[in-house]
Amino acid sequence: MPNDSEVRTAVAPPGSTAVARLRSLGSGRTGPLVGIVVVIAVLATWPLLAANPYMLSAGVIVLNFAVFATAWNLMGGLTGYVSLGHIAFFGLGSYGTGLAVIHLGINSFVAVLLAAIVVGLISLLVGWAALRVRGASFVIVTIAIVLVLLLVFQSWRSVTGGSSGLVVPRPFPDMLRPEHHRVFFYIFLGLLALVLVSYLVVDRSRLGQALKAIREDEDKAQSLGIPTALLKLAAFGISCFLTAIAGGVYALWFGDLDPIFQFDVVLSSQIALMALLGGVRYLFGPLVGAIIVGSALEYFLLNFGETQFHLVATGLLLVAVVLFAPDGVLALGAALIRRLGPSATSIREMSAADVRAQQDERAAARGAGAGGSVTEEPSERASDD
Template identity: 30%
Template sequence: MKTKILENKGLLVFLLIALLFPLFSVSSSSVLYTGTLVLIYVIITNGLNVLIGYGGQISIGHASFLAIGAYVSAIFTLNFGISFVLAIILSGLVTALIGFIVGLPAVKLSGHFLAVATLGFGVAVPEVLLKWDAVTGGFSGLFPERPIILGVVYDTDLKLYFLALGITVIVTLLINNLIKGRIGRAFVAIRESEVAATSMGINVPFYKALMFSVSAFYTGVAGSLYAHFIGFISPHDFNINISFTVLAMAIIGGLSSKIGPIIGALVLTFIPQFTDHVPGLSLVLTGVAMVIVILFLPEGLASISGKFKRKSQRKRKNAFFTNEERVKAGEKSVL
């Protein structure tokens, strides 16, 4: 219960900082650009957290779901004149359908076998997009237009930032409600023990496929937002490094945590901004951060505040007992 209260407070603090963030970045559009990118990664990591953190399944091919969402949105808006709002919903639904299809054969796999299967999917999709140049543009890529909602053109960094923030808040609320509901409880039960989940009447194969579908849906939404935010997409933008980066965000931030995806996205999006002058340094720091977190903070950086609080409570408890012992010792000496 206390952990949930801390996480809810953390979400409110993040929202407050996010709302005030543009005030501190008016002098630099690159800072606002990075902030928008952080929000997009928060959505992706939230989607991955549903699969790994709450469902206990592994995926190292999530960049492919991101690519599918981006290309679906770009193709619908450019070729069919569909509005951005409808395109982002369709991107999520199409990606969710593909995620469900991918999840069906994956339900019989686990551990490193599932990791290899998702890796194969992650490698295959960019190659398909590259060869299907009649639709995707191949090497030339596509140039999605800026989002237009109710006649408002989101053509500035500030407008795009607040659009990304609004979508991030909606996605976070939807995922939190999902996890608290019957579907979320089924996911957690499967993560804890598939045998026990089956004995409770949970259709494990169906819910495993559903995990992939839900996770893919939110990643597809992020892909749509990414495409219209960047303004250009090509198959090389969705390589396997993106999948590893998002996985690292989920692990470093903290799996099965509300605030974890936000912390992970913040850390691993801003690290390259300070280390881009040294080639490869950001990858090294990411690897080092993952090793440190896995060794000393298995529950991620989101667990730090809880650890400090428990430590202070133990100190207060020990101090209380020490005072009691002193009082008893004083009573004995008087007697």
Template identity: 35%
Template sequence: MILSRLAARPLLLVAGLFVALALPWMIYPPIALDIACWALFAAALDLLLGFTGLLSFGHAAFWGGSAYVAGLIAVHSGLPFPVAVLGGAAFAAVLALPIGYLSVRLRGIYFAMVTLAFAQMVYFVINQWRDLTGGENGLQGVPRELFGLDLSDSFLLYYAGLPLILIGFVAVWRIVRSPFGRVLVSIRDNPARAQALGYPVERYKLLAFVLSAALSGLAGGLFAIGHGFASLESVYWTTSGQVVMMVVLGGIGTLWGGAIGAALVVLLNDYLVTAGFEGIGIVTGTIFVIIVLVFRRGIWGTARHLVESRSARRSGDAGTGGSPDGTPASSRGVGSPV
């Protein structure tokens, strides 16, 4: 079974890359870019939620804060948009340091509420600093330039921004498969045991928080460049709730699941808006409840669990060492980065 999973990973990577390259040919290019940005945002949150065990309701501060900083850099400096996006990601990482330092000492709902409170503080500052951010009107007229090339064509912009998205995904994948990532999983499963083994638990949590924020900022900055503006909605608490919903829909601790959840939510919202339906929250909320009840591990997590369970039963029948109930140990919890 392990060999089959190792063989499946390259196929999944190739399939994922093919979908990323073909996406603007299948759907409207601006929607394709939105999906790519939200998918990276979901993967960044999953690094914290699925692999560290920390539920943050304040990641809108990093997504939206980076969107404003990237927009300001692009507007006032005239630098290529990748530089502006990386500047936004750096800002998100710096912002995450004090927030994470004060938050990682808490657990469960207390951690979630503290991160939400900090995010609302960021929202208040951006709303009040009207001379810089535009207040309720947002930051308008963000350029999309790359070394003098005007990327007003959303099709070209998608492929110009795709390398940043892929770099972000490679970073998340490398983190969760590194020794550092395995320590994060051990902290998620049993913080006391990890502490007893000599790992500085709070330091690891803080580093995971900062990395997650930086990757969220990378996605948020590109999102602002793609839309040509940054709005207050990007730093509002509902943005944090939406990305949490994407991760849960796809499957916590799977990485691929966040991308699937992002695609479903973005496509559904676009369809409802195009159809003129106003109660979008009612529809998405109902679908979310149904999927959580039917697919306890999320869409991708449930599919992976079924495949692994079937493979384990076949291995057990062949006398190769399945567990007594036919369920592999890897399917009993989250943490596998596929």
């Protein structure tokens, strides 16, 4: 895996001693990389387990969500700037890819890259305006971007096809549908690996440290000399670039684009929900959230059909997550393991032993001073407490 070695060399600074290298191993720097390999390997078994092409296509959708949510987390999780408008860049990436394939006649995957680069540049322009404000205003702006693009893409019929949609030529025209799903499942899986590694690299870099400082306290970060405006823009650009790639590959897979789905604020919020539900501070948080929410959405669609029930469910789940698990299920799981596991009890025993040792020492000192047999008394008093 080229990404793997790349990161490992980047992590170990040149000329570091063996001790430092060992310490960097000990502090879990390679752990997440191993984790990524294991997770990708486990997910790669899905096409073998999937009973029918429908399950396979559901897997593709969930993976698409996972890529999208992890890319979102590069901005939302690291800087704390919650964007409800990332679908705008997803949609731009998919339309850009579709239009490039149709009009330029280039290779489909080159078109994805081209579209993603253009969208990345657009996102820098948008981010420059949007990141001038914080918190709630930022969220408003990101929602506004989606709503305005929806208007534009629905009205600009001559280019986008309007509400009747845009048909994107398939990259593998003579492939049967199940085979098509299988190929795209592995493409999305590769994309997921790319996005996870990108997140890890940014997270462990000085950029990531600065972004997290911005998340915790932007004013303090600024006063420490962090160029906050520039770094926020960088994170936004990277996040939007990766999102646009996901959008472009989605366009190639699905083959039919409609503004109402490509610029759907509800889906955009579901992406944010996935990241939050899984836990924005965890590498695999958005992936876990995507699997939970994505499967739930498919389940609702299968069992309740095209009703509004999935909206109610999404809404209530969002409310519940915000109120009861704002750090995500992975944080809840970690807390549970900490409570059940041996580490928590060992800490309590350690401290109790420390107290007893101290008391024994004191009692021994007092006993030595009085020369009597009162050594039992203090420890009894301690157990009463």
